[in-house]
Amino acid sequence: MSDSSDFYSLNVNTLKDPVLKKLSEVLDKTNNKGWRKLGEIVANDRRFRVSMEEMEKCSLKVLELEGSPSRSLLRLIGDRGCSVKDLVEFLQTMGHAEALQCIKPPAIxxxxxxxxxxxxxxxxxxxxxxxxxxxxxxxxxxxxxxxxxxxxxxxxxxxxxxxxxxxxxxxxxxxxxxxxxxxxxxxxxxDMAATYGSACYSLDGKFKIVIQPQPQRLMIGDTLELECAAVGKPIPQYQWYRNGVPLRDANKKRCTIPYVRLEHQGKYRCEVFSHEEHLWTHEADIVIGPRISCTISEATECSEEDIYAFGHSDFENSRNKSPEKAYATDKVALLIGNMSYQNHPKLKAPMVDVYDLTNLLRQLNFKVVSLLDLTESEMRNAVDEFLLLLDKGVYGLLYYAGHGYENYGNSFMVPVDAPNPYRSANCLCVQSILKLMQEKETGLNVFLLDMCRKRNIHDDIIPNVEALRVTANIVFGYATCQDAEAFELNSSGFTNGVFIKFLKKRLLEDEKITVLLDRVAEDMGRFDPTKGKQALEIRSSLSEKRALTDPIQPRGCSDETMARNLQWAKAHELPESMCLYFDCGVQIKMGFAAEFSNVLVIYTSIVRKPEDMSSCQAYVTNFTPELDVDPKEMNKGTPEETGSYLLSKSLPQHCLYTRLSSLQKLKEQLAFTVCLQGKFTSVEDLVDWSTEVNIGKPLIAKLDLHRTMRRNSCLQTCLIPHSPSHSPCQSPGVEHYYHQCYPQQYQSSYLGVYDPAHAPQGTCGSTCDSDSLDFGACSNLPPYHQDNPTLAVSTNRVNIPIETTDDINELQTSFIDSLQLHDRY
Incomplete structure (x- = not known):
């Protein structure tokens, strides 16, 4: 519409669906300004007189799925010629300011x-x-x-x-x-004065490389830094290659490898591209040479008797001999993020933290199980399944984000159903889990605990945890110091907690795990909002140069290895995509994606409909009550509307999306109804069809983590209080557990859309004092889509700009650094 007068002359029924939907939601509220009051006012107008019988028909719409009495009333008066101007006058008579806000001329x-x-x-x-x-x-x-x-x-x-x-x-x-x-x-x-003598004088929009990467000769252990830059419109993108092979995560102007080895030698060049245009830089020869002298990276303390007992010459040789590259027989990680606490302050960052850490660990060839919002029994069962994946030489990593505390040197993770106040009997003791991991003879045990470590004044019980074995290769990375709090950033969108904010920038570095964590600690120490409030603490008994990047060398195809691979694959099986055919000639495609190990996204689209059908829509409904799916959050036009903010860029477009969380609570197979509603050109009424779909138990649901009786699958019998094998509140139960082998075509890649062609490779609540940026006032804004930089602003937003693109790291950091902080306790 060119002006507001044209807009107000429109018929009510011609308003856009989002406007009518929002208006109906406001009027459906049961108060003295609801739809019934609107009906009374309209009934007094002779042009649109509404009878009592018609009002009763409108009221019956509440019995229908997503039915709305207000929408029915608006459609009724629209059919009788009611214009937007008339409706505005009715709402003004009611004094309904909120409803009037829904009806405005088109935005700029x-x-x-x-x-x-x-x-x-x-x-x-x-x-x-x-x-x-x-x-x-x-x-x-x-x-x-x-x-x-x-x-x-x-x-x-x-x-x-x-x-x-x-x-x-x-x-x-x-x-x-x-x-x-x-x-x-x-x-x-x-500035061309700093571009190695390159020159470019034309700005016609085409790409031109102005900085070329330079050849270098380096020693082992040096840092390789390559740089290229190009001018163009739109802004160029970059991808670095070595010997013609693209480098992982090397998509910036600068390519940095902090600790080079002989295998980093080769010819490097960068592809500069945008849409259909692309250019290549010159090749830069990188030569890596060995250092002349060898230094001892680890200090060794031995008595004189020990030296001679071992053999003096052997000891001297071992000091000068370069250590062999460590390796893992497998890598397994369990990531738990608890946010939606029933009796304690809710958190926001664990979802993003677990998601980002999952993707990074998968790049390091870890088998990852990522879970959100677990109860006590679910957490204990999840740890049991994690222990099943461990074996001799396996690298095991446990990450936890949520509320927690520390008493008498023992760390406790708080489930989402913990009472208020909670005690050790309601929580999981990390040291008890370590005890069980030691018995598996793992090659590396890493605990990353992103939680508070304050003392729990309600828990005076001294845990009776058996002494840990004297074993090496144990690393604890605490997000904060003893008797201190861990923080997450209070922003309008979804951001990381402080610990993961810095850890994810370092995690892929090929460094000894303790060196990597030291660097993270240094990075956190320079972060002003938490300086003096949160500092990373590292505890380690690492006696070898172990790194998360160490290669995997399986011990052979043993029964244990096969069982471990099957157990992991079973927990990450997605249902196959399917096509549904209806008698009316409509064909619907349904696909599935995993956002976490216990979060499934269903997306549906209509791929074919008869020519004489003017419109049709398909949606899913009637899910089991165990999943507690809100009907208002189902069948949305974008993944973000369902709460799936992280997976949206991996999903196909132009579908209806439904997000199913807490799959661990699923006791039976997942069955639901697919409904189709269509309208033929020759028939005025809508016609409905439906069919039942059963997709079995997807993802983690196959492991039955909901069971309260302990399956005790790791066969641990030692009586350790608060251990995964024995709950203080429950009696241990033993039940035979059989692994089942599933066909290869049912195995699917994790955190992605199901593709039959690709199978897996392996068979605290209170606000802390902090200066906050004014942008924090926009916390009512919805989170943004990574691929859509256009900001959709609501009517009650603050009149200042908000950045929304995922790849503008510098701008995002400037916002985050001055946001308020929330603690995890």
Missing amino acids: KIIIQPQSQAVLSGHTVRLGCHAAGHPNIQYQWFKIKEEVPNGNSPDLVFSPVRVGDTGFYICRVNCGGSFEFSQWAQLEVY
């Missing part, structure tokens, strides 16, 4: 968005933002969160552009009381 429409670009200093550069739809439009440009002086025109011109103009820009378009933000645009400016 930005038709030209600013584009990111990389340019050379000294040229003239223009960022443009143009809007249409309203007169008297005003513009205001921002750089990061600061207004650009004199930046109140549609075009932001830099003449000439300087290196200091590098940054991120966004334009706010205002008209009266409404406003809209443009997309973010990144401007990179290069």
Whole structure:
């Protein structure tokens, strides 16, 4: 509509579905300003008189799935010619301000968005933002969160552009009381004086490489730093290659390898691309040479008698001999993130922390089981299954994010159903889990505990934990010091906790695990919001140079190895995608994806419909009550609307999405109904069809973690209080457990969309004092989609820009660094 008068003359039924849906939700509320009051006012208007019988029919809509009395009433008066103007007058009579907010003229429409670009200093550069739809439009440009002086025109011109103009820009378009933000645009400016003598004088939009990577000769242990840069519009993307093979996670202008070895030698070059354009840099020869002298990386303490008993010459030889590369017989990780506590403050960061850590560990060839929101019995069962995956030489990693505490040197993880107050009998003792892991003769035991370590004043019981065996290769990474709190960042979207924020930047480094954690501790020490409040603590009995990047060398195809692979694969089987055919000629495709080991996403789309069918829609319903699925969160147009913010970029578009969490609670096979609703051109009424679908037990549901009786599958019989094998509140039970071999075609990649062609390789609540950025006032904004930089702003938002692109790390960091903090206790 070109102006508001055209908008108000529209028929009510021509309003867009999101507007009608929001308006209906507001009017459906049972109060003195609800739909019944609207019906009384409309009944007094002779043009749209509504009878009592019609009002009763509207009220019966509550009995239907997603039925709405308000929507029925609006459709009724719309059929009788009610315009938007008439409806506004009725709502004004009611004094319903919230409903009136739902009906407004169309928002400002930005038709030209600013584009990111990389340019050379000294040229003239223009960022443009143009809007249409309203007169008297005003513009205001921002750089990061600061207004650009004199930046109140549609075009932001830099003449000439300087290196200091590098940054991120966004334009706010205002008209009266409404406003809209443009997309973010990144401007990179290069000074040719620092580009190794390269030259480029044309800015016609095509890509041109201005910085080439340089050949280098390095020694083992040195840091390799390669750099390239290009100008172009839109801003270029990068991918580094070595000997023609793409390097993992090397997609920035700079490629850094902190500790080079002989295998890093080769020819490096970078591909610069955007859409269909791409260029290649020159090849840079990287030569790696050995160091002349050898140093001892680990100090050794031995008595004189020990030296001679061992053999003096052998001891000297061992000191000068380079250590052999360590290896694992397998790598297994259990990640638990507890957020939705029933009796304690809820947390936000564990979901993102577990998701990011899962993806990184999978790149290191770990078998990962990632779980959200577990009760006590579910946590104990999950640890039992984790122990089944361990064996001699296996690297085992346990990560926990949630509420926790520490008493008498023992760490306790708090389940989501823990009472208030909780005690050790309600929690899991980490040291008891370590005891059981030691008995598996694992090659490396890593515990990453992202929780508070304050003393629990309600728990005076001294745990009766058996003494741990004297074994090496145990590493504890505590997110905070003893008797201190761990924090997560209080932001409007989903962000990491402080520990994972820095750990994920280092986790893929080929370093001894303790060296890696030391670097994380240093990074955290430079983080101002938590300086003096949270510091990483490392405890280690590591006697070898063990790293998470160590290669896997299986001990052979033993029965234990096969059982371990089958057990892991069984917990990550996705149902096969399927096509459903209805008698009316409609074909529906249904697919499945795993966001976590206990979170499943179902997506449906209509792939074929008869020509004489004017419209049709398919949706899923009637899930088992065990999963506690909210019907209002099902069959959404975007994954984000279902709560699936992390997996959205991996899902196909133009589908309806439903997210099923807490699959560990599923006791029977997962069955549900697929409904189809269509309308033929020759028939006015809607026609419904339905069919039943059974997908068995997907993902972690196969392991029956919901069982309260202990399966005791690791066959541990030692009476350790709070151990996974014995709960203080439950009697241990023993039951035979049989592994089942599933066909290869049913095994699927984890954290992805099911593809039959790809099988797996292996068979605290209170707010802490902190200066907060004004942007924190926008906490009511919905989280953003990583692939969509356009910010959808609600009517009650704050009139300041909010950054929403996932790849703008510098800008995101500047926001996060001054956000409020929440503790985990």
